[in-house]
Structure formats: C-alpha cells, structure tokens
Amino acid sequence: MTASPQVPYRVWQDTSDAFNSDCPVREVLDHITSRWGVLILAALTRGSMRFAELHKMIDGISEKMLSQTLRMLVRDGLVTRTVEPVTPPRVRYELTELGEGLTVSLQPFLDWLYRHTADIVMAQNRHDRDVT
Amino acid sequence: MTASPQVPYRVWQDTSDAFNSDCPVREVLDHITSRWGVLILAALTRGSMRFAELHKMIDGISEKMLSQTLRMLVRDGLVTRTVEPVTPPRVRYELTELGEGLTVSLQPFLDWLYRHTADIVMAQNRHDRDVT
C-alpha cells in the first residue's frame, strides 16, 4: 500500500485499492456515491428518461446538480445523452451497457435499504433515547 | 407519491421511496453513500478495528471526519463502539449484525467497481478526447 511512492500511479489494475486516495477506484466510487449519483442511476433503470422527467422524479434535486451529475455520468460512460432534433429540443438519457451492469450490482444494496430502513430508524431512536 | 401531504410523514413502509426527499430511505441512503461511509463499512468487513487503524487504512480521511462518520454509523445501528478500560484507552469498532447484512449487500457493487474501473477510466479518456 505504501510501495513505490516515487513512481506516478500506474499499475492500478494490480495494486488498486479504494482505500488509496490516489486510486481511480476511489474516484469512481466517489462519483457513484455522490449525493445524486445512485438516485439518478436508479431512476434510469426504469428506462430512458428526459431531463424534466428526472427532475420531477428525483425530489429535491436542482437543475444545476441534475445537469452536473448527468454530465459526469455521461463522461464516465454510464449514461448516454441523445438529442432529438426537434423544437423544442427533446433529450433522452439512458443507461449504457456499462451503466446497466452497475445498476444490477447495486440492486442488492437498494433492496437491503428498503427492507432495513425501519431497523435503522429504530436504532436511531433507541440511540437518541439512551444518549440524551 | 404526492398523497396526503397534510399528515406528517408516517406510513413510509408502504409508500417509502428514496426519490422522495422526506422519506427515511433517502436519509439512510445519504448516510451510507456519504463520502466516507462505504469505505469505513468496507474496512470493517475485515474485522474489528481500532480508531487509529481505520485512520491509517483509509487514506485521506481526517480524524474529524472519521470520528463524525463513525458516530453516525453507530447511531444508525450499523457499527458498535467498545471501549476497553485500559490506559491508554483502546476503542474497537465492529459491524453489528445489521451492518454485516449491509456490507454483504454492498459486495456485488464493490466487486463491480473493481472489475470495471478500467472501463470507466477508458470512457473518460475517450470522452475528453472527443469533446475537447
């Protein structure tokens, strides 16, 4: 983990490690677990979506963050952006094959989340009661 | 999704939805996907860890954020904090059963991450070349 600090980061296929802040794995993790990343990816599992649809579906996101996060996901090759040449413009966002694979891998976590949020809220209440 | 806005949020078991910013599912999602949440949970899958061990293992985290995120995870019932009454103090952090279940559900995602970070970096390079 502390080996060869003198050479620029390169052979991350072998030595990669999300615990290392210089490793691309860490950067990608940060992108996906960014505040709106998982929610946008989850929304797109329902199929192709337009900007306004995503904006309406994901409660609380601003246009700025939606646009910003979508650009990042497109750059990462997880989402495609397709402009239909009509007026007014119509833009469709869709998962790539890579993005599909990612959402499949996220499914167990999302399932867990829905099934255990109740447990967590209970734990929070218990904790707040005990500590206060 | 927009039903009964006049009553305080309550029946989230049935209507829960991470896309709703008022839903506990969303809050829990934010906790887990907070900047250091996944990394700390992943680190603890290797077994019980002391504060300094976590600090050393997770590159780039400050003591403040480590302590802050650990407190949140303890409150959420995902991690236990045990103080051994010796001097100097020794504190062990460990996954609870709930936390274990969570990390199991995160495993497919982490596996995907390691296997596909290369693809994402390639997509980024392609994108940067094309757009610039």
Next chain:
DNA sequence: CAGCATCCAAAAGGATACTG
C-alpha cells in the same frame, strides 16, 4: 490513544435569470 473543539478554507449546492 482516541478523541473533541475551534477556526478557517474549499466545495457543494440552491435560487434566479437568461438562452438556443
């Protein structure tokens, strides 16, 4: 050792106004 408190810098994020 395991932290908390404080202060400060940086980044994230929201509101608004505007454009092709």
Next chain:
DNA sequence: CAGTATCCTTTTGGATGCTG
C-alpha cells in the same frame, strides 16, 4: 424544453491545539 451562467448560502472538511 433543456439547459447554462451567475451569485450567494450552506455544508463539508481539514489543520491545529487540547484533554482524559
């Protein structure tokens, strides 16, 4: 419609110094 640009606020986070 689907954004971008700007400004501003809030949050995040790091560095430092201190304690039981």
